[in-house]
Amino acid sequence: MATILAIESSCDETSAAICKDGKILSNIIATQAVHQKYGGVVPELASRAHQQNIIPVVQEAVAAAKISKKDIDGVAFTRGPGLLGSLLVGTSFAKAFALANSLPLIEVNHMQAHVLAHFIDDPKPSFPFLCLTVSGGHTQIVLVKNYFDMEIVGETNDDAAGEAFDKTAKILGLPYPGGPLIDKYAREGNPHAFAFPEPQITGLDFSFSGLKTSILYFVRDRQKEDPAFLEKNMADICASVQYRIITILLNKLRKAARQYRISDVAIAGGVSANSGLRTMLQEAAEKNGWQVFIPAFQYCTDNAGMIAIAGYYKYLNHDFVDQDVAPMARMNF
Incomplete structure (x- = not known):
C-alpha cells in the first residue's frame, strides 16, 4: 500500500500526479504557451514558468485525488534527461516536499517512465x-x-x-x-x-x-x-x-x-x-x-502520471535517493 506524489518538469510542461497502489488518481498538466511565438522551447522561459506553475499544479493534483499531504508515502520526480533549468525546479520542489514531510525521495528516468506508462491501464x-x-x-x-x-x-x-x-x-x-x-x-x-x-x-x-x-x-x-x-x-x-x-x-x-x-x-x-x-x-x-x-493520449506526452507509476514500482523496491541528488540533463537507462 503506497501513495506517491510525482513531479514532472523535464521540458515545457509542469505536471503533478498522485498514484495510489498502482492506480493514477490524478494527473494535472500545465502547458506553457509562451514558447509559441519563438517557434520552439526557450529553456530560460521554461524554467521560469515551472516556478510559477509547480505549487498550483501540485495543489490541484492533491485536491483532485481527494487525499491530503499526510496520505503521501513517497515523492517521485524526473531527474533526467531534459532541460537542466526545468529539471532543477522539479527536483528542488520534490526534495523540499520530501524533506519537510519526512518522506522518501524517488528519482525517475524520464524515458523509462514513458515505457512504464503501459502499466497504468489494462491491458x-x-x-x-x-x-x-x-x-x-x-x-x-x-x-x-x-x-x-x-x-x-x-x-x-x-x-x-x-x-x-x-x-x-x-x-x-x-x-x-x-x-x-x-x-x-x-x-x-x-x-x-x-x-x-x-x-x-x-x-x-x-x-x-x-x-x-x-x-x-x-x-x-x-x-x-x-x-x-x-x-x-x-x-x-x-x-x-x-x-x-x-x-x-x-x-x-x-x-x-x-x-x-x-x-x-x-x-x-x-x-x-x-x-x-x-x-x-x-x-x-x-x-x-x-x-x-x-498508452492513453494523456500518458503519451510529458506527464507526471508516468512518473508516478514508475515511482510506485521503485517505492515497492525500496529504491530511494538521498537529498544530495542533482538533476541530469543527460541520463542513461
Missing part, C-alpha cells in the same frame, strides 16, 4: 516486450525485460523522429508545435503523392537528418517552380512526410521483433499520439502477429 504487456519510444528528443527501441531492466537496442544517430516532424512543420511554415498539425493535414492527404528517401542505416539504429534535408530541398525546388506549391499541396506533403517517418520507425521495429523473437510490441513518447503511427502500427500488428500496446 498491460508481458515481459519481455519491445517498446518504440518516440519523442521530440529521443527515438529508441527498448527491450524491456522487467520494470527495472531495460536495454536500448536501437536509437537515432542524429535527430529524433519528433524533431523531424517539428522541423518539417517549420519548413512548411506551420506554427509551433508543428507535429500535431502535420498529423492533422496528413489525414486529408495522399501518403504516396511524393516520395521521400529512407536512410540506409544498418542494424536497429535510426537517422532522420538526411530526411529533413531532402524535405527542405524538395520544398525549395518546388516553390521555385510554383510559389503557391505549398498552399496547393499541404495535405499531400504532410501525408507523404508522415508516411516516410512512420515507415522508417516501423521497418526497424519489425526487424527488432524478428531479431529478438518478441510479439508484444508497444509505443510510447509524444509521437505515439500521432494517429498515423497508431494506425500503421495496428496494420503491422495484423501482418506480423503482434500484440500491440498504446
Whole structure:
C-alpha cells in the first residue's frame, strides 16, 4: 500500500500526479504557451514558468485525488534527461516536499517512465516486450525485460523522429508545435503523392537528418517552380512526410521483433499520439502477429502520471535517493 506524489518538469510542461497502489488518481498538466511565438522551447522561459506553475499544479493534483499531504508515502520526480533549468525546479520542489514531510525521495528516468506508462491501464504487456519510444528528443527501441531492466537496442544517430516532424512543420511554415498539425493535414492527404528517401542505416539504429534535408530541398525546388506549391499541396506533403517517418520507425521495429523473437510490441513518447503511427502500427500488428500496446493520449506526452507509476514500482523496491541528488540533463537507462 503506497501513495506517491510525482513531479514532472523535464521540458515545457509542469505536471503533478498522485498514484495510489498502482492506480493514477490524478494527473494535472500545465502547458506553457509562451514558447509559441519563438517557434520552439526557450529553456530560460521554461524554467521560469515551472516556478510559477509547480505549487498550483501540485495543489490541484492533491485536491483532485481527494487525499491530503499526510496520505503521501513517497515523492517521485524526473531527474533526467531534459532541460537542466526545468529539471532543477522539479527536483528542488520534490526534495523540499520530501524533506519537510519526512518522506522518501524517488528519482525517475524520464524515458523509462514513458515505457512504464503501459502499466497504468489494462491491458498491460508481458515481459519481455519491445517498446518504440518516440519523442521530440529521443527515438529508441527498448527491450524491456522487467520494470527495472531495460536495454536500448536501437536509437537515432542524429535527430529524433519528433524533431523531424517539428522541423518539417517549420519548413512548411506551420506554427509551433508543428507535429500535431502535420498529423492533422496528413489525414486529408495522399501518403504516396511524393516520395521521400529512407536512410540506409544498418542494424536497429535510426537517422532522420538526411530526411529533413531532402524535405527542405524538395520544398525549395518546388516553390521555385510554383510559389503557391505549398498552399496547393499541404495535405499531400504532410501525408507523404508522415508516411516516410512512420515507415522508417516501423521497418526497424519489425526487424527488432524478428531479431529478438518478441510479439508484444508497444509505443510510447509524444509521437505515439500521432494517429498515423497508431494506425500503421495496428496494420503491422495484423501482418506480423503482434500484440500491440498504446498508452492513453494523456500518458503519451510529458506527464507526471508516468512518473508516478514508475515511482510506485521503485517505492515497492525500496529504491530511494538521498537529498544530495542533482538533476541530469543527460541520463542513461
